[in-house]
Amino acid sequence: xxxxxxxxxxxxxxxxxxxxxxxxxxxxxxxxxxxxxxxxxxxxxxxxxxxxxxxxxxxxxxxxxxxxxxxxxxxxxxxxxxxxxxxxxxxxxxxxxxxxxxxxxxxxxxxxxxxxxxxxxxxxxxxxxxxxxxxxxxxxxxxxxxxxxxxxxxxxxxxxxxxxxxxxxxxxxxxxxxxxxxxxxxxxxxxxxxxxxxxxxxxxxxxxxxxxxxxxxxxxxxxxxxxxxxxxxxxxxxxxxxxxxxxxxxxxxxxxxxxxxxxxxxxxxxxxxxxxxxxxxxxxxxxxxxxxxxxxxxxxxxxxxxxxxxxxxxxxxxxxxxxxxxxxxxxxxxxxxxxxxxxxxxxxxxxxxxxxxxxxxxxxxxxxxxxxxxxxxxxxxxxxxxxxxxxxxxxxxxxxxxxxxxxxxxxxxxxxxxxxxxxxxxxxxxxxxxxxxxxxxxxxxxxxxxxxxxxxxxxxxxxxxxxxxxxxxxxxxxxxxxxxxxxxxxxxxxxxxxxxxxxxxxxxxxxxxxxxxxxxxxxxxxxxxxxxxxxxxxxxxxxxxxxxxxxxxxxxxxxxxxxxxxxxxxxxxxxxxxxxxxxxxxxxxxxxxxxxxxxxxxxxxxxxxxxxxxxxxxxxxxxxxxxxxxxxxxxxxxxxxx
Numbered sequence: 001x002x003x004x005x006x007x008x009x010x011x012x013x014x015x016x017x018x019x020x021x022x023x024x025x026x027x028x029x030x031x032x033x034x035x036x037x038x039x040x041x042x043x044x045x046x047x048x049x050x051x052x053x054x055x056x057x058x059x060x061x062x063x064x065x066x067x068x069x070x071x072x073x074x075x076x077x078x079x080x081x082x083x084x085x086x087x088x089x090x091x092x093x094x095x096x097x098x099x100x101x102x103x104x105x106x107x108x109x110x111x112x113x114x115x116x117x118x119x120x121x122x123x124x125x126x127x128x129x130x131x132x133x134x135x136x137x138x139x140x141x142x143x144x145x146x147x148x149x150x151x152x153x154x155x156x157x158x159x160x161x162x163x164x165x166x167x168x169x170x171x172x173x174x175x176x177x178x179x180x181x182x183x184x185x186x187x188x189x190x191x192x193x194x195x196x197x198x199x200x201x202x203x204x205x206x207x208x209x210x211x212x213x214x215x216x217x218x219x220x221x222x223x224x225x226x227x228x229x230x231x232x233x234x235x236x237x238x239x240x241x242x243x244x245x246x247x248x249x250x251x252x253x254x255x256x257x258x259x260x261x262x263x264x265x266x267x268x269x270x271x272x273x274x275x276x277x278x279x280x281x282x283x284x285x286x287x288x289x290x291x292x293x294x295x296x297x298x299x300x301x302x303x304x305x306x307x308x309x310x311x312x313x314x315x316x317x318x319x320x321x322x323x324x325x326x327x328x329x330x331x332x333x334x335x336x337x338x339x340x341x342x343x344x345x346x347x348x349x350x351x352x353x354x355x356x357x358x359x360x361x362x363x364x365x366x367x368x369x370x371x372x373x374x375x376x377x378x379x380x381x382x383x384x385x386x387x388x389x390x391x392x393x394x395x396x397x398x399x400x401x402x403x404x405x406x407x408x409x410x411x412x413x414x415x416x417x418x419x420x421x422x423x424x425x426x427x428x429x430x431x432x433x434x435x436x437x438x439x440x441x442x443x444x445x446x447x448x449x450x451x452x453x454x455x456x457x458x459x460x461x462x463x464x465x466x467x468x469x470x471x472x473x474x475x476x477x478x479x480x481x482x483x484x485x486x487x488x489x490x491x492x493x494x495x496x497x498x499x500x501x502x503x504x505x506x507x508x509x510x511x512x513x514x515x516x517x518x519x520x521x522x523x524x525x526x527x528x529x530x531x532x533x534x535x536x537x538x539x540x541x542x543x544x545x546x547x548x549x550x551x552x553x554x555x556x557x558x559x560x561x562x563x564x565x566x567x568x569x570x571x572x573x574x575x576x577x578x579x580x581x582x583x584x585x586x587x588x589x590x591x592x593x594x595x596x597x598x599x600x601x602x603x604x605x606x607x608x609x610x611x612x613x614x615x616x617x618x619x620x621x622x623x624x625x626x627x628x629x630x631x632x633x634x635x636x637x638x639x640x641x642x
Contacts, residue, residue, distance in 0.1 A: 011352045016047050019345065023051055026340075032331040034062035034215050036241035039345055040317075040324045043249040046349070048241060054330070055216035055223055067205050067214040067238035068328040070313040071306030074235030075174045077247065079124055079288020080255070080263070081197045082177055083271055087264045090184045093287075094119050100180045105155040106130065109506070110162050117163040120180070123173035124287040125275045129159040130172040131517060132388055133531025137230035138171075139308060140476050140532045147189065150230040151179050157529070160388075160516025166447050167285065168515070169389055171234035174288070178233025189232050200257055201250050203243035214238055215330040217310020217477075222555040224310035224477045235306055241328050248317045248324035251302070272302055272319070277445070280423070284444025292443065294318065297350060305339070307332060309477060314342040323349035368417065373410045375399055381414075381426050383453025384500055385437040387515045388529070391499035392437065392448055393607055404605060405635065449514040452491070452502040459490030462505070468492060471568050472526045472534035478555050480544075482564045483534055484571040485526065494519060495571045496564065498528065500606070540565060541577050545584060552588055559589045563599060570611070593619045593626065600632050609636035 019037075027035060034052035038045065050062035085091050091100070097118045098104050108114045114129070122128040133139060134157060137150035154176070160168055182189040185196075190208045198206045207214075210226045217224040229236035255263035263271075271287040283292050292301040303316035310332050317324030325345045327338040378396040385392050392404055400407040401416060403424065408416035414426040422441040426434050434453070439446045465487065472483045474497075483496025492503040492511065503511035503519055511519045520527040526534040537543075544565065547554055562585035569578035582599070586592040600615040613636040619629040 011046075011348060015348050019341070019348075020049070022344070023341065026335070026337050027052055030331065030334045030337060031221070032329055032334050032337065033218055034066070034068075034330045035337075036062055036064060036066060036068065036215075036326075036328045037341060037345070038064065038241040038245035038248075038326040039349060040245045040249050040252070041349070042322045043253050045245060046323075048245060050241070054213060056218065056221070057223065058216075060213055062215060062330075064242045065205060065240045067207060067212075067240050068313070068330060069210075069215075069217060069229075069238050069306075069309060069311045070235060070244065070315070070328065071308045071311055072171075072235045073244075073304045073306030073313040073315050074237055074239075075233070076289045076304045076315070077193070077197065077237075078174050078178050078181075078233040079271065080247075080251075081193055082120065082124065082181060082288070083263045083267045084196050084255070085181055085184065086267055087262065091120060091180065093121050093124075093267070093270070097123065097176060097180060100183055101176070104176070107156070107158040109512075110159070114159060114163050120177060121275070121287070122164055123177050125285050126167050126169050126173055127164050127276065128170065128173050129161045129163050129165070129168070129516075130154070130170040130176075131157050131160055131529040131531070132168075132170050132172070133529060134172055134175075135527075135531065138531040140474055142225065142227055144228070145230055147175075147179070147230050147232050151175060158512075158516075158518040167445075168387065171231050174233040174235075175231055176233070190237075198243075200262070201246050203239065203246055205240035205243045206237055208232060208237045210238060215311075215328070218331045219310045219477055219479060220333055220555065220558060221553075222478065229309070241326050244315055244326040244328070245324070248315060248326060252317055252319060252322050252324060272300065274444070278438070278440065281440060281445050283442060290444070292316075294346070294350065295442075296347070297321075301346070303342075312338045314338040316342055316346060318346070318350070321350055325349070368411050370409045371412060373401075373413055377413045378410075380432065380455065381434050382455070383434065384451045385448035386451045386499050386501060386513075387446070387448050388498075388517060390446060390448060391451075392439075393605055394437070395607055451500070451514045452493075456489065460505075461487065461490035464508075465492050468521045468526075469572075470536050470538075471540060471572060472496075473537045473540060474528075474532050474534040476532075479558065480540075480556050480561045480565075482540065482561075482568040483526070484568040486571055486573075494526070494528075496568060541569070541581055545580070548584060548588060557584075557588055559585060559595065559598075562588070563595075563602070566599070567602065593622050593629075596622075597626075597628055597632070600629070604632055604635060612636050 023035060033056050034054055036050045038048040040046055048064040050064050050066055052062050054060045054062055054066060096116060098116060118128045134150055134153045136153035137145045154172055178189045181192055185192045209228045255268055273286055274281060274284045274291050275286060289302050289304045294301055299318060299320045301316055301318055306313035312329045312332055312334055315326045325342045327341045329338050375396060378401045382395045394403050406419055408418055408424060410416050416424045422439055425438045427436050429435050434450045436447055436449045468485050469487060470485060474481050481497045483494055486493050494501045501513045505511050509521045517529040524536045548557055562581055566578050566581035569581055586595055589595055596615045596619045600612045603612040613633055616629040616633040619626050
């Protein structure tokens with residue numbers, strides 16, 4: 001493995017000054033309270049600096065020693081500690097979880113034997129079949145609980161699919177890895193991490209509970225509540241950018257300290273290789289981190305982002321180039337600044353390392369010739385494909401297959417390439433009906449099961465389902481999220497922040513989505529994946545309208561909240577309430593044309609051409625000649641006759 005000494009970087013003159021200026025401009029544009037950045041080469045710091053303040057209401061300056069919550073980026077630290085323990089023989093990668101945690105339970109539609117199959121490899125690659133959240137101590141549940149209570153509550157969740165058959169991002173997997181490490185070490189997980197990783201590497205700022213002078217999280221204008229997050233293995237700690245840089249340097253030097261190797265080379269190599277790759281896949285999930293490719297050099301980029309509770313993080317490094325970047329922010333809505341800065345900084349670091357760079361093909365699957373595919377073969381692929389992390393709409397339009405508004409180039413009846421070179425493959429059942437869509441792109445391989453399509457048969461339309469129809473609300477960090485439960489063609493659908501998900505009944509009150517998430521209806525509540533608890537509401541519009549008169553700048557009246565409310569009412573067929581929610585949004589958040597175009601894009605993506613066209617026509621009455629509105633309107637028009 002490459003982790004030797006490198007020549008000093010030769011950065012462009014003015015690079016730091018230019019990056020500093022960009023940071024300050026972007027922080028002002030997106031009203032970001034605080035940011036910290038660190039650039040490293042090998043075990044040396046190239047540049048580190050803090051910007052802004054720890055909170056809007058306070059003016060404590062952010063420094064390179066200010067702890068931020070790094071959220072899911074912390075999964076790579078848990079994985080690293082696992083491999084350190086494996087190097088000492090405490091655990092093994094393909095060891096079944098229940099050998100260490102025999103009491104572990106989870107509900108399974110495929111029998112209890114599935115539980116015996118879950119290994120640490122499955123947990124570290126999100127292929128265990130576990131859902132994203134647990135009922136206790138999740139992103140929506142801020143009640144005080146212990147790590148042990150959080151872990152015990154996993155027994156009330158359901159496996160989404162048979163173990164090892166596909167990928168689905170899960171916080172629970174990393175938390176179970178952490179709990180197992182606590183068990184084999186005989187220490188609490190925070191103490192184990194301090195002894196195993198944080199202490200030896202010199203990461204002194206780490207804390208699992210917020211205290212002292214740390215960066216407060218923000219969503220929009222508002223500070224998010226600070227509290228203990230019991231998802232310890234999934235990313236529940238705070239750390240400074242100086243210590244993130246130390247962690248990156250630890251990896252760049254091959255996980256060695258004072259000449260001693262703390263992670264065996266074979267384990268470190270396996271950690272940084274794509275697991276279960278499909279043909280042609282060079283990017284995707286390794287073990288506790290992601291593997292990408294630099295478009296200029298073709299070499300590996302190892303990284304893991306993090307986001308939630310008002311924070312965003314990006315940490316990445318390139319072993320062959322011996323350079324790395326960390327960006328920490330305390331504002332969730334930041335225009336993707338943590339990603340942009342990381343990419344810009346990495347490009348400059350690479351340029352400073354190498355005078356000549358080969359150019360990689362921008363489209364890894366380019367060059368194949370398009371073939372003719374019959375319209376009826378394209379139409380059968382139309383539908384909504386979704387997973388817990390992603391949802392895509394496919395439809396035939398004017399003789400082409402369109403994915404989220406962009407036409408695909410056909411290579412065959414079920415194989416296509418997008419404009420940017422992504423390969424899309426559809427898998428069919430024995431009757432020629434689509435089962436799932438596979439997308440192979442620069443980030444890896446994604447499998448999206450077909451959720452529903454225009455050609456589906458009608459469902460059973462059970463009378464007892466009607467009690468579930470209505471609007472439901474869930475609160476995350478003080479923000480309202482709405483979902484509507486409706487009956488369509490004999491099936492219940494949940495439409496909201498999770499997209500548009502058709503429900504398949506398993507037993508009375510228990511349903512599953514095509515992706516395997518459980519949906520339970522209990523006492524006027526909707527429990528999504530055993531994590532997000534939605535409460536049925538009858539007066540959402542009246543409540544928010546009254547709130548607007550008292551406090552029009554309330555965090556419950558954001559653009560996004562009112563857009564979701566409008567969409568929920570329209571999904572339920574209540575056009576009057578939907579229009580009222582729209583007008584409230586336009587009144588509180590001008591200019592109206594911006595809000596209308598946002599909604600038009602949403603409805604175009606949902607294949608509701610009529611609604612998208614109506615919104616665009618309204619924009620054109622406000623701003624005749626608006627190019628964006630005319631472009632969307634053109635997309636909604638039927639093809640002209642030859």
